[in-house]
Amino acid sequence: MTILQKLEELGSHQGGIITTKDAARLGISRAMLSNLYLHGQLERIARGQYILPNGMEDELLSIALRSSKIIFSHETALYLHGLSDRTPFVHSVTAPSNCVPNNNIQDICKVYYIKPDLFEMGRVVEKSPAGNLIPVYDIDRTICDVVRSRNKLGTETFLFAVKAYAKSKNKNLNTLGNYAKQLRITNVIHRYLEVLL
Secondary structure: OOHHHHHHHHHHOOOOOEEHHHHHHOOOOHHHHHHHHHOOOOEEEEOOEEEOOOOOOOHHHHHHOOOOOOEEOHHHHHHHOOOOOOOOOOEEEEEEOOOOOOHHHHOOEEEEEEOHHHHOOOEEEEEOOOOOEEEEEOHHHHHHHHHHOHHHHOHHHHHHHHHHHHHOOOOOHHHHHHHHHHHOOHHHHHHHHOOOO
């Protein structure tokens, strides 16, 4: 099996993305990857990430593979759950407050921070628009985050999301209440949703 065949097989398990870390496990060095890139046999999509020239980049998967300490949230989660009528220009992620994401995430994402003990609350794995599994907050946690950050989101985005959530068949009001209690926004959640439900 040639190096390119190995890389193609490797990429097929990760939405077409080949990381230097995974390539190293197959005995393919960074120097080999750089050489393939220089000869047009690989395309670099981010530091330490490549795809084959005929591959399609899944931007969300690429971001997710850069750190295990980020979860898609806010505007990006709204989009993934169908609670927004627009694709975000900049993706939003949440990280625990004791773990600052590296610069290549901060440069392309809006990063929100949360106490470490609340970071995993509501984390699920959903499919990206390209069909790859990525970490995102569930619909109920997303609405809590949107309510908490309503002054940063813009009135139109916020109101559309809250109305769409109220109509959604996927909402779970018990889960929402539990999250709101832990995030200490119970009264605010009630104020916005009691009119709609």
